[in-house]
Structures are given as C-alpha cells and as structure tokens.
Amino acid sequence: MEVSANTPAVVTGGASGLGAATARALAAKGAKVAIFDMNEEKGEAMAAEIGGIFCKVNVTSDEDVDAGFAKAREAHGQERILVNCAGIGNAIKTASRDKQSGEIKHFPISAFDFVIQVNLIGTFRCIAKSAAGMMTLDPLSTDGDRGAIVNTASVAAEDGQMGQAAYSASKGGVVGMTLPIARDLMREGIRVNTILPGIFETPLMNAAPPQVKEALAASVPFPKRLGEPTEYAKLAMCMIETGYFNGEDVRLDGAIRMAPR
Numbered sequence: 001m002e003v004s005a006n007t008p009a010v011v012t013g014g015a016s017g018l019g020a021a022t023a024r025a026l027a028a029k030g031a032k033v034a035i036f037d038m039n040e041e042k043g044e045a046m047a048a049e050i051g052g053i054f055c056k057v058n059v060t061s062d063e064d065v066d067a068g069f070a071k072a073r074e075a076h077g078q079e080r081i082l083v084n085c086a087g088i089g090n091a092i093k094t095a096s097r098d099k100q101s102g103e104i105k106h107f108p109i110s111a112f113d114f115v116i117q118v119n120l121i122g123t124f125r126c127i128a129k130s131a132a133g134m135m136t137l138d139p140l141s142t143d144g145d146r147g148a149i150v151n152t153a154s155v156a157a158e159d160g161q162m163g164q165a166a167y168s169a170s171k172g173g174v175v176g177m178t179l180p181i182a183r184d185l186m187r188e189g190i191r192v193n194t195i196l197p198g199i200f201e202t203p204l205m206n207a208a209p210p211q212v213k214e215a216l217a218a219s220v221p222f223p224k225r226l227g228e229p230t231e232y233a234k235l236a237m238c239m240i241e242t243g244y245f246n247g248e249d250v251r252l253d254g255a256i257r258m259a260p261r
C-alpha cells in the first residue's frame with residue numbers, strides 16, 4: 001500500500017522517540033497523521049510540526065481510545081494505517097534479597113499488571129478497534145489491500161534481561177499475537193507486522209549518562225552505535241508499503257543479543 005497524499009494514519013506514542021520519527025516519515029509522504037499519546041505538550045508540538053492532529057489518549061482506556069479514533073476519523077477520515085509505539089517498561093526482579101538487610105521481596109503484581117495493560121492489552125485494543133474501522137473501507141488494489149498495522153515489541157521479547165519479566169512478557173505477547181491477528185484479518189485485506197527494536201537513541205535513552213550510552217553502543221556488534229529513530233521509521237514504512245509483508249516479527253538491532261544483565 002503506497003502511502004500517498006492524504007492517507008489517514010494513527011500513531012500511538014507518536015509524541016516521542018520511535019513514534020515521533022514514524023509520524024514524521026508518514027507526514028513527509030503526505031499522510032494525515034493523528035498522534036495518540038498521554039503527553040499533551042509533546043503531542044501538540046509534534047502535531048503542529050507535521051500538520052497533523054493530537055488526541056490525548058491513554059491506550060489502557062477503552063473510552064480514551066474510542067474518543068481518539070472518533071476525533072481522528074472526523075478530522076482525517078477512516079485511518080488505513082496504524083502504528084503502535086506507545087509503551088513503557090520497568091526493572092524489578094521476580095524475587096530478590098536485599099544485600100544489606102537480607103529482606104526478601106517479590107515483584108509487586110500490580111506493577112507487572114500495569115506493564116501488560118499498556119504494552120500488550122493497549123496495543124491489542126488499538127489494533128482491534130482500528131481493524132474494525134478499516135473493514136468499512138473500500139480495497140485499494142487488486143490484492144484487496146485495505147490497511148496496514150505495525151506494532152512495536154522489543155528484542156526483550158526474545159532475550160529479556162534481569163528485571164525484565166513484565167516487559168519481556170508484554171513484548172513477547174505482542175510478538176506472539178502478530179501472526180494470529182494477521183490470520184484473523186487476512187480476508188479483510190489488513191496486514192499486521194511487528195518490529196523488535198534493539199537499543200535506540202530516544203528521549204528514554206538520552207536520559208542515561210554518556211558512559212552508559214557508550215557502553216551500550218559498544219555492546220552492539222555492528223554498527224557500534226544506538227539505533228536512530230529514523231531507522232525504525234524506515235522499517236515501519238517498508239512494512240506498510242510492501243504488500244507482501246505480513247504476519248512477520250522483525251528484529252532491528254545491529255545483531256545485538258542481550259546478556260543476562
């Protein structure tokens with residue numbers, strides 16, 4: 001599906017990092033982009049920069065997501081593209097012993113649940129509601145292409161580090177559901193693919209001290225640097241625009257395989 005002028009698109013987490021880079025790449029091709037994000041200030045600024053609209057959406061809320069799609073569709077028409085980048089992480093061991101006091105604690109279940117709610121169920125919520133909308137569209141090509149969806153997992157879906165039980169479970173869930181969702185939507189001409197990023201230079205990573213970033217960059221086999229958000233956006237655009245790309249989970253990671261810690 002060629003992204004052409006006025007193609008309506010929704011990018012969750014589009015106010016920052018990988019989502020912002022993808023929103024820019026879509027807008028550069030003339031797409032009308034709606035940014036779904038909780039960060040109002042950054043979301044409004046991004047929407048103004050790319051001539052799109054901002055919808056204040058928490059992907060864990062059914063009401064927010066419904067209202068976001070209603071606002072986006074009212075402004076731009078039914079989206080043919082959904083890119084899911086909204087996500088969070090935490091770092092807590094499953095069970096741990098304090099070195100000084102000897103106190104034993106376990107991963108608070110509410111903290112585990114929160115990461116699953118945002119990264120896994122939030123992603124599925126947006127996919128299901130967007131796909132139902134895309135099914136009302138006329139097919140674009142002789143293939144019957146109606147729309148394309150790109151999700152964001154992480155290399156932690158495959159090689160999660162210490163403390164990443166919740167994050168890896170959430171991202172593993174996104175990887176695991178990609179193929180069955182593509183199969184669910186195959187008769188409707190809606191393709192679904194997922195990117196597993198390695199370590200990318202986003203606001204999240206920019207907060208780390210320079211020596212931490214240097215050590216992370218050195219751990220990448222080649223090229224020895226963090227990924228650029230524009231490189232994520234390029235792969236997302238490739239997945240959207242290549243009609244035969246479907247049901248696939250792709251690592252984008254400079255060949256990194258994460259160590260236990």
Ligand SMILES: NC(=O)c1ccc[n+]([C@@H]2O[C@H](COP(=O)([O-])OP(=O)(O)OC[C@H]3O[C@@H](n4cnc5c(N)ncnc54)[C@H](O)[C@@H]3O)[C@@H](O)[C@H]2O)c1
Pocket residue numbers: 012013014015016017018019036037038039057058059060085086087088089118122152153154155196197198199200201202203204205
């Ligand atoms: N940066 C990396 O190295 C890296 C690596 C692997 C995977 N990822 C994944 O890529 C995605 C984007 O990460 P990023 O690095 O661009 O992070 P980021 O923090 O720069 O951007 C994430 C955006 O998601 C928004 N968001 C968070 N929770 C939300 C919610 N409940 N509802 C709506 N919006 C919400 C935030 O406000 C933010 O604007 C995440 O899913 C992350 O897990 C990032």
